[in-house]
Amino acid sequence: MNLIAQTVADGLVLGGIYALAAVGFSLIFGVLHVINLSHGIIVLMGAYLALIFSETLHIDPLLTMPLVMASLFAVGYVYQRFLIQYAVDSSAFGSILLTFGVALMLHNIMIWVFSPDMKNITPTYAFTSIKLGPIVLDAVRVSCLVASLVLLSCLAGLLKFSPLGRVIRATAQQTLAARLCGVNVRHVYALTFAVSAAFAGAAGIVIGIILPFSPADEATWTLNAFVVVVLGGVGSPAGALIGGLLLGVVSTLTAQYIGPSFPNVTMFLLLVLLLLVRPQGLLGNAFAPSR
Amino acid sequence: MVLHSKKATRRHVMALGAAVLTAPAIRSAHAQAKTLVIGGSVPLTGAAAETGLNVNNGYITAVSYINDVLGGVEIAGDKYKIDLKLFDDASDPARATTLIQRQIDEGTNFFLGSFGSNIVLPTAAITERAKKPMVQTGGGSDAIFTKGYKYIFGMFPRATRQFAATAAMFKSLQPLPQTYSVVWTNDAFSKTAAEGVRLSCDAAGFKRIEGYELPAKPTDVSSVLGSVRSTNPDLLVCVMHDQNSLLVARQMVASNTNVKLLFQGLGPQLASFREALGKHSDYLCCSTYWDENVPFKDKFFGDSKKFIEYYKTKFTRPIAYHVAGAAACIETYVLAMQAAKSTDPEKVRDALAKADYETFYSRIKFTPEGDGDELLMGGMIGQVQKGKLEIVFPAAAASAKPLYPQPTWDKKA
Numbered sequence A: 001m002n003l004i005a006q007t008v009a010d011g012l013v014l015g016g017i018y019a020l021a022a023v024g025f026s027l028i029f030g031v032l033h034v035i036n037l038s039h040g041i042i043v044l045m046g047a048y049l050a051l052i053f054s055e056t057l058h059i060d061p062l063l064t065m066p067l068v069m070a071s072l073f074a075v076g077y078v079y080q081r082f083l084i085q086y087a088v089d090s091s092a093f094g095s096i097l098l099t100f101g102v103a104l105m106l107h108n109i110m111i112w113v114f115s116p117d118m119k120n121i122t123p124t125y126a127f128t129s130i131k132l133g134p135i136v137l138d139a140v141r142v143s144c145l146v147a148s149l150v151l152l153s154c155l156a157g158l159l160k161f162s163p164l165g166r167v168i169r170a171t172a173q174q175t176l177a178a179r180l181c182g183v184n185v186r187h188v189y190a191l192t193f194a195v196s197a198a199f200a201g202a203a204g205i206v207i208g209i210i211l212p213f214s215p216a217d218e219a220t221w222t223l224n225a226f227v228v229v230v231l232g233g234v235g236s237p238a239g240a241l242i243g244g245l246l247l248g249v250v251s252t253l254t255a256q257y258i259g260p261s262f263p264n265v266t267m268f269l270l271l272v273l274l275l276l277v278r279p280q281g282l283l284g285n286a287f288a289p290s291r
Numbered sequence B: 001m002v003l004h005s006k007k008a009t010r011r012h013v014m015a016l017g018a019a020v021l022t023a024p025a026i027r028s029a030h031a032q033a034k035t036l037v038i039g040g041s042v043p044l045t046g047a048a049a050e051t052g053l054n055v056n057n058g059y060i061t062a063v064s065y066i067n068d069v070l071g072g073v074e075i076a077g078d079k080y081k082i083d084l085k086l087f088d089d090a091s092d093p094a095r096a097t098t099l100i101q102r103q104i105d106e107g108t109n110f111f112l113g114s115f116g117s118n119i120v121l122p123t124a125a126i127t128e129r130a131k132k133p134m135v136q137t138g139g140g141s142d143a144i145f146t147k148g149y150k151y152i153f154g155m156f157p158r159a160t161r162q163f164a165a166t167a168a169m170f171k172s173l174q175p176l177p178q179t180y181s182v183v184w185t186n187d188a189f190s191k192t193a194a195e196g197v198r199l200s201c202d203a204a205g206f207k208r209i210e211g212y213e214l215p216a217k218p219t220d221v222s223s224v225l226g227s228v229r230s231t232n233p234d235l236l237v238c239v240m241h242d243q244n245s246l247l248v249a250r251q252m253v254a255s256n257t258n259v260k261l262l263f264q265g266l267g268p269q270l271a272s273f274r275e276a277l278g279k280h281s282d283y284l285c286c287s288t289y290w291d292e293n294v295p296f297k298d299k300f301f302g303d304s305k306k307f308i309e310y311y312k313t314k315f316t317r318p319i320a321y322h323v324a325g326a327a328a329c330i331e332t333y334v335l336a337m338q339a340a341k342s343t344d345p346e347k348v349r350d351a352l353a354k355a356d357y358e359t360f361y362s363r364i365k366f367t368p369e370g371d372g373d374e375l376l377m378g379g380m381i382g383q384v385q386k387g388k389l390e391i392v393f394p395a396a397a398a399s400a401k402p403l404y405p406q407p408t409w410d411k412k413a
Helices: A002-032 A039-057 A061-090 A094-114 A139-161 A163-173 A175-180 A185-210 A215-232 A237-257 A263-277 B002-032 B049-069 B093-105 B117-129 B164-172 B188-203 B222-231 B242-254 B271-281 B304-314 B321-340 B345-353
Strands: A129-132 A135-138 B034-042 B073-075 B078-088 B110-112 B134-136 B152-154 B179-185 B207-214 B235-239 B261-264 B285-288 B380-385 B388-393
Touching (some): A002 A039, A002 A135, A002 A139, A002 A185, A002 A215, A002 A237, A002 B222, A039 A061, A039 A094, A039 A215, A061 A094, A061 A139, A061 A185, A094 A215, A129 A139, A135 A139, A139 A185, A139 B242, A163 A175, A175 A185, A215 A237, A215 A263, A237 A263, A237 B222, B034 B049, B034 B321, B049 B078, B049 B242, B049 B321, B073 B321, B093 B117, B110 B321, B117 B188, B134 B321, B164 B188, B164 B388, B179 B188, B188 B207, B188 B235, B207 B222, B222 B242, B235 B242, B242 B261, B242 B271, B321 B345
Parallel strands (some): B034 B078, B034 B110, B110 B134, B179 B207, B179 B235, B235 B261, B261 B285
Antiparallel strands (some): A129 A135, B285 B380
16 A cells, blocks of 8 residues: 555656646647757756756756746747748748757757756755655655646736736637637737746656766657656646646556556656547546637 | 960969979878778667767777877878768667768778677678678677687777676685676677576576566566565676666665675766766776776887877766777777788788787687677676775785675665
8 A cells, every 4th residue: 555655656746847838838739839859958958957057056956046036937939930830831840840940959069068967956855855755755856747737827817817818718718719809819829838847847857856967868868758748638728737736646556566668658657648538638628619 | 265265274383383393292191191080880869879879989989090180090001081971870770780881881890889789780681791890898798709700809808798807806705705696688689698697607507596687677676676675696796787776776775675795797887877866886896897997008109108198188078998998899990900911801800810918908819709808808797885986806906805705785875
C-alpha cells in the first residue's frame, strides 16, 4: 500500500511539472492554431536565463521567475509578431517549418553560447526531502509542483477574469467577430504567444532545478508538451494539468509495476488509444464550443 | 599585335626563369611537408556533444602539437604534416555514416572515431567494408568488436570486459561487500556495460539483488530508488551517461536512499558533476582510463603533465580522459605508420594489429578483435575525496586508498 501511495505521489509531482511545461504549447495551439516546434527551446531558454540570473544576483532560482518570464514575454511577442505571423499568413504549414527552423538555429546558438555541457541549477534546498508518513518526497520536486500549480492557477485566472483573457478567448472562439468588434487580432495573437513563452520560461526554471539540462533536451520537452495536450485537451490550463498529471502517474506506475524502461511505451499507447476514442482530448478544446 | 606578342614573350621568359629558380625550393618544401589526411566525424552538437567536444579537442591537441611544435612526423624517410578532416555528426548515426561514406569516396584512407557506440558501430561497418583503418576512443560496445572486423581499433577494452578492474576493487574493500544492484539506461553502451557488470560481479562472488533498466532519457528514477531502499544492496552500480548519473545521484540524496558504495561509470570524472553535487559527491566511485599522474612516457609529448600543459595553451575547457584517449589515437596512428614504414592503409592496419607502444595515455596493445587489452588498457578506479578525483585502484597507480563504506547522505552535508 505504501509503495502504491509513494508511486502515485511521485507521479503527481512529475505530472505537475509536465503540465506547466505544456500549458504554453496548449495555449498557442488553441488560440493561434500553430504547432510550436520551438516550444522546447523556449523552455530551455527559461532554464538558462534562471541559471544566469540566480548566479549573477545570488538569489534562489525560483525568485528569478518574474525576470525570466518578463524577458521571454518580450521575446515571445517579437517572435510571433515579426516572424511567425508572416509564416501563418503565407501558408498553412509555414509556421511548422518556421518554428522547426528556429528551434534548430537556437539549439546551435545555445551550444555556441553555453557549450553542449549539461548544466544544473542547485538551490540551497536541493538535497532535502519531505516525509509525509511513509511517503518520502523530494523537496525540490514538491516546491516545483507548488510553483507549477500556482502558475497554472494564475494563467487560468488570467484567461477567465482579466480583460486580456477575455480578448484572447474571444479571438480564439470567433476571430472574425472579434475583429468586427475592434480587436487587433494580430496584437492579441502576439500577446498570447508572449504569455505562452513566459509560462514556458517558468517551466524551464522548474525543470532546470529538478533535472540536469543541455541544449540537446529541447526535443524532449516539445514532445512531452505535445503528448500532454493530446491527452488533456487544447487551450486550457485545466486540460494541461489533467494531461500532465495523467502522464506523470502513468509513467511512475509503469516504471514501478511493469519496468523502469517502459514508461514511454505506455505513454504512447495511451496517446494512440485516446486519439482513437476521444481525439479532442479529455477536456476537449477549450475554445471549440463557439466555433 | 606584334608589340603585344613581344611583351608576352618577355613575360613568359621571366616566368619561366622564376619557375626554374624556385623549382628546387618548391620541391624541397614539398618534400618537407607531405600531407597525411585523417578523417572522421565527432558529435559537436546533440546529445553526445559534451564528451564529443572532449574527443574533438584531444584530436586537435595532438595534431596541432605534431604539426606546429614538432614540425610534422617522419614516416619512411618522408616528413608528413597531418591534415585533420573532422565534421560534426550532431550525435546522429545516420548523419555520421553519410559523412564517413563521403570521405571514403573522396579518398580518405584513415579514420578516427566519433563518440558513442551507437555512432561508432555503423561508421565502423563502412570503414571496414572499405578496408580503411579506424582508431577510436568513443565506442566500447561489444558489438563493435565481435563482428570479426579487422580494421577497427579501440582505446578501451570492450564494454563487458571494462568492469573486471572495478570488481577487483570491490573485492579489496573491507568489510567485504556481499550484494549489488545495477542500473542502466536503454542504449547500446549502457546495456553492454551492465552485462559486463553482471559478468564481472557474479564471477567475483557478489550476490546480485536487482537489475533495473531505465529509458534512454529518464526524467524520474523514484520507483527504482524505492526498490533500492527496500532491498538495500551493499553496492549500487550505475552504468549510464553522465547526465543520467547526475539525476540518479541527486534523487538518491534527496530521497535519502543510502548504499555502502555508489559506483557511477560516467559522471564523477567531470568537475561540473562534482560541483553540482557539492559535498555529496564525496565517496562516489567511477571508472577512469587516464589521470595526469600516470607514469607513462611518450615519444611526442614526453609525459602526461606536458600533454596537459600544451592542452591548456589550446583550450580552456577542463581536461578529461577522453581528451587524452583521443590524442593517443593520433599518436597510435603515427607510431603504426612509422613501424609499417608506409602510409598504405593495409600495411598500417597490420602494424596496428601488432601495436605495443607506450604513450602518455597508456601502453597501447590491441586484442585480435581490436579492442584495448584488458590488462594494459583496462580502467582505473577513481573516487571523489574532498571534492577531488583520486585514483584508488589499481594499487600501482593509486593516489589514495578507497574509502568504504560511505556515510549516509545526511552525514555528508
